[in-house]
Amino acid sequence: MKNAAVASLLVIFAIPLLIAVAELPPFGDPDAPIHTHISARYIEQGVEEAGAENLVTGVLLNYRGFDTFGEVTVIFTALAAALAVLLTSGGVQYFQEDRPPAPPKGADESERPPTPVSPVVLFVVRLLAPFIGIFAAFVILHGHVTPGGGFQGGAILGAMFIVLTIVLGAGKVRPRLPEPLARWLQGAAPLSFVLIGALGVAFTGFYLGFPPEHSLHLVRELMMVVLEIGIGVGGAAIFARIFLAMEAD
Amino acid sequence: MSMAFDIFLLLFLIGTALAVAHSKDLLAAAILFSSYSLVLCLLWQHRGAPDVAMTEAAVGAGITTVLFLVTIGRTKRREK
Amino acid sequence: MISYEGIINAIVVVLVGFGAFFFLVGTIGLVRLPDFYSRTHAATKCDTLGAGSILLALAVFNGLEPSSVKMIALAALVLLSSPTSGHALARAAHRTGLDYWRLDKE
Numbered sequence: 001m002k003n004a005a006v007a008s009l010l011v012i013f014a015i016p017l018l019i020a021v022a023e024l025p026p027f028g029d030p031d032a033p034i035h036t037h038i039s040a041r042y043i044e045q046g047v048e049e050a051g052a053e054n055l056v057t058g059v060l061l062n063y064r065g066f067d068t069f070g071e072v073t074v075i076f077t078a079l080a081a082a083l084a085v086l087l088t089s090g091g092v093q094y095f096q097e098d099r100p101p102a103p104p105k106g107a108d109e110s111e112r113p114p115t116p117v118s119p120v121v122l123f124v125v126r127l128l129a130p131f132i133g134i135f136a137a138f139v140i141l142h143g144h145v146t147p148g149g150g151f152q153g154g155a156i157l158g159a160m161f162i163v164l165t166i167v168l169g170a171g172k173v174r175p176r177l178p179e180p181l182a183r184w185l186q187g188a189a190p191l192s193f194v195l196i197g198a199l200g201v202a203f204t205g206f207y208l209g210f211p212p213e214h215s216l217h218l219v220r221e222l223m224m225v226v227l228e229i230g231i232g233v234g235g236a237a238i239f240a241r242i243f244l245a246m247e248a249d
Numbered sequence: 250m251s252m253a254f255d256i257f258l259l260l261f262l263i264g265t266a267l268a269v270a271h272s273k274d275l276l277a278a279a280i281l282f283s284s285y286s287l288v289l290c291l292l293w294q295h296r297g298a299p300d301v302a303m304t305e306a307a308v309g310a311g312i313t314t315v316l317f318l319v320t321i322g323r324t325k326r327r328e329k
Numbered sequence: 330m331i332s333y334e335g336i337i338n339a340i341v342v343v344l345v346g347f348g349a350f351f352f353l354v355g356t357i358g359l360v361r362l363p364d365f366y367s368r369t370h371a372a373t374k375c376d377t378l379g380a381g382s383i384l385l386a387l388a389v390f391n392g393l394e395p396s397s398v399k400m401i402a403l404a405a406l407v408l409l410s411s412p413t414s415g416h417a418l419a420r421a422a423h424r425t426g427l428d429y430w431r432l433d434k435e
Contacts, residue, residue: 056300057300118420120416120417121413121416124409124410124413128409139303147303148300148303149300151304152300152303152307155307155311156307156311159307159312159315239312243319246316246319246323
């Protein structure tokens with residue numbers, strides 16, 4: 001009886017939704033409003049209106065800034081939840097019983113010191129890490145002109161931290177990212193959105209509203225750069241912390 | 250020519266995706282998934298979406314693979 | 330009559346051919362060689378010489394332009410990172426006690 005009621009309720013809700021979907025223009029139809037009005041507007045006036053040479057960034061942070069705000073909040077909440085699970089279990093436990101027993105190779109096997117890091121790898125990573133960092137900063141800061149942006153640059157910066165952790169060991173990298181600082185940094189993305197959103201309220205009266213005046217081109221660009229830096233730093237911090245939480249000393 | 254390249258990449262993509270799904274060795278699956286991401290990255294770039302291609306290369310082929318490998322190192326390599 | 334473009338094209342063809350040869354040989358080696366160490370060796374050759382010389386060929390083909398500098402920087406990066414990763418792989422395998430292939434083991 002109850003199941004039947006739920007099923008009929010679902011059907012009643014589904015019918016108007018299905019009718020609405022049927023009313024939508026067919027996928028890929030060149031006469032659909034999205035192709036005749038929205039895309040055309042973005043392509044023709046996007047660079048001028050959004051203040052970003054890179055149209056993708058313009059749409060992502062300016063036209064669809066509110067959607068990106070929601071997306072960033074969801075992603076970073078999920079990452080923070082994953083990190084919380086990792087941290088409360090006291091780091092990841094080893095499943096020792098599942099590992100195959102080490103092949104017996106003589107009595108001195110157990111007394112062998114841990115493998116030192118290869119000097120070649122150490123040298124190359126030390127040589128390349130600053131360049132990776134510079135590239136990440138370029139991708140983040142130049143995201144409104146060339147392909148790239150906060151998400152990509154943040155992943156590259158996080159990858160730099162991961163490489164350094166693998167080669168130098170977690171003990172050397174962990175002090176560089178102290179707990180209280182990292183806690184704020186991993187919230188940098190939503191916080192930067194809140195900051196820029198408040199600025200938008202001051203400028204236009206709308207949350208995340210970018211000032212439309214032609215003379216304020218630089219302000220729009222700066223607001224976008226702040227958002228990109230927030231996303232990039234937050235992403236890098238949270239990737240690095242997740243990896244550090246999984247890595248034993 | 251361009252179309253042929255796309256079709257080749259798409260076929261490779263399907264092949265790697267099936268291989269990931271069928272592999273019982275989780276380490277091999279992680280590496281295959283990394284190559285899947287690289288091929289998808291090439292495809293995005295070729296279809297004119299460099300932003301997405303960069304995300305795919307950095308997140309898909311880089312960070313995700315590393316996290317998978319660490320997780321496999323901490324747990325078990327074989328699927329039951 | 331040898332033109333400037335002809336010389337450039339000849340250099341590009343030679344470099345791409347060199348790179349393609351090493352990619353082919355490296356891939357065959359990756360499939361056919363008997364143990365982990367020799368396979369790593371083949372794969373590393375493939376990356377270093379193959380990708381490096383093809384990137385150099387692209388730089389030569391582009392001529393004196395900003396993009397050529399990027400190609401050369403990429404070639405330098407490949408030249409640094411590929412042997413390093415090969416070295417790290419072989420070292421890790423050796424440290425964990427992976428045995429190598431010998432003729433009398435067959």
